[in-house]
Amino acid sequence: MAAWPNPALPLLLVAALLTFEDWLTTPSCSGGPPAAHASGDLRAMMVADLMLLGSDASYADRFFRDHIMSKFFANSIQTLKPDMMVVLGDISAKGSMVMEHKWISVIEQFEGILGRYTSLPLHIALGDKDVGTCATLEGKFVHRRAKHLPGLDSSGCGAFEISNVTFVSLNAVALLCGNNALRFGVEKFMERENHHFQSERVNEAEYYPLGCEKRESFTDISWRQNSMKSGSGPVILLHFPLHKFDGEVTGVPTFSEAIVSDYSSLSSSSKQSGASGRSPYDRLHTLPANSTQYILQALKPRIIFNAHAGSFSDFVHADGTQEVTVPAMTWKTRGVPGFVIATFDAKGAVTLRCCYLAQEWHVIMGYLSFLCLTALAVRWSH
Incomplete structure (x- = not known):
């Protein structure tokens, strides 16, 4: 040689x-260099739609995409110094179709990507790629997925507090599903959170419910007078966006440069299958109007974070509630991978930065x- x-x-x-x-x-972020981390502030790194394959990952995934993504996470965390990380669903590309040991391999793959930053406080919500669609959604299956994720109960919902900021994570997939028992469970969970915030109880045993009880129907939920002020409730974490009501005065939604073409004219007949990316039809999924109303009226969210759409948007509902859609953190949706840094200050304000x-x-x-x-x-x- x-x-x-x-x-x-x-x-x-x-x-x-x-x-x-x-x-x-190195991430390219809006708003210039990161502001100084003030005492009492909480900085959260919001990511979504990682679409990992675990033990089924290809050579390109293991030795190219994972390598680049690992360096991207490392540089992002070193640069922006988040206090915690939230994954807003679809950590897996096909978790709803694999055995439990392969689901665990997806989590291990993500831990490998995070490397030495696995000690960062982490919450992972469930998405439709993780637990399936309404046709196959089943309580025992969701429990087998949720038990491997921190902070989730058997129905896939949970609540936690860090640095005096309260987060409520909802199983948004179940809320899409008509008379599914899991949907009634999530609605009951929201009712308990509503009661918790109105009564200002801090008993930990009550605040971390072990399970969600079934209700007879959605109409059984008490739409009691809510004494909470708008925006005084928890930070809501979802996989699917909320319903947008006709005539809502919202201001102008903002979107990333990577936004895909408009799919509003597509019908359900255009739905395509496959784990390598979302079909145009899947991008139209939003929560039903009644679930949206209950989230907004019962929980009075401080702010809402969701995913599934693939690109960033910042939407303000008619009642003033801000809803942020986090871009997908994968190349498999054919967009630009990104995430959102949310800084919660002691006065209640939330500052957002979108990075790509x-x-x-x-x-x-x-x-x-x-x-x-x-x-x-x-x-x-x-």
Whole structure:
């Protein structure tokens, strides 16, 4: 094997590759450099739709996408210094179709991507790719998924508090599903949270319910007078967006540059299957109007975070409730991977920053260009 004419050249090439990867995986965020982390503030990194495959991951996933994503998470956490991380559903690309041991392998894959940052407080909500659609949604199956995720009860909902900010995570998939028993359970969970906030109880045994009881029907939920002020409730975490009512005065929703084409004219006949990405029809899913009304009226959310749509948006409901859709953190939806940094200050204000990773074809072209330059450097050195 021929020796390198210049012994320093391999070191220079390695240094150049590391510099290139660092630049490539540094997040591009709105709002300029991150503000100083004030005492008492809580900074949360909101990600969604990771679409991991666990033990079924391909060679490209394991040795290319996971490698880049791991460096992206590391650079993002080092740069933005979040206090916690939230995954808003669909951590798996096909979790609803695999055995429990493969579901565990998805979680292990994510832990591998996070690397040394697995100690960061983490909450993972359930999405439709994790537990299935209404046709197959079943309580025991959801429990087998939820028991491996921190902070979720057997129905896939949960509540927790960190740095004096209260979060309520709802199984949004169940709320889509008519008379499904899980839906009644989630509605009962919301009723208990409504009672908790109105009574201002802090008993931990009551605040962390072990399960959700079945109700006879949605109409049985008491639409009692709510003494809570608008925006005084918890931060709501969902996978699906809320229903948008006709005539709502909302201001102008904002979207990322990576927004996909308008699917509003598509019908259910255009639905396509497959775990490699979402169909246009799937992007139209929103919670029913009655579930939306109860979330807004009973819980008086401080702010709502959801996913599923694939791109970022910031929407304000008629009652003033802000709803933020977090972009997908995957290239499999053919968009630009991204996340949202939400900073909650002691006065109740929430500041948002949306951050993006490069498009996959930019990454591939960057590596190919680097390989070409390396080949030319080697040739010239001889």
